Amino acid sequence: MQRITVSLDDEVAGLFDQIIRDQNYQSRSEAVRDLVRQAVETRRLEGSAETHCVANLSYIYNHRTRALAQRLLDMQHANHDLVVATTHVILDHSSSFETMILKGSVGKVRGLADAIRAERGVRFGAINLVSVDPNDHHDAPDDHHHHDLGHVSPHPG
Structure with a gap:
């Protein structure tokens, strides 16, 4: 393990210490x-379009925007190989929250995420x-087979 030293002005250090307390870190080093x-992970993902990932896309949209709900559903079906699950929450008379x-x-x-966020009526x-x-x-020789739908594991970090 390598040790580094970071200098912060008093105001930033105080705000950082509050975050550490709020998130229950045991030390500044852990945070x-x-x-x-x-x-590092953000930079790695920016540089490689072929890296495998799992993702959560969340957005709010106005369901009264002409045909938007149907367009979003069509996009999900057209990308069924990427979409694992969706959740739809009605927020009020015109706004819905979806997470994919x-x-x-x-x-x-x-x-897919960029295309959905670019649709007129999608916000946030x-x-x-x-x-x-x-x-x-x-681990066992008699475990099941996936037929091209394999497991994925978190990237070690």
């Missing part, structure tokens, strides 16, 4: 390690990507 891991669990290459997942879209490695390892 900084998580921030660095997140930055996606799985596939970063490029394809981002492409956000995506969280987590890289995974294909993992078809089985």
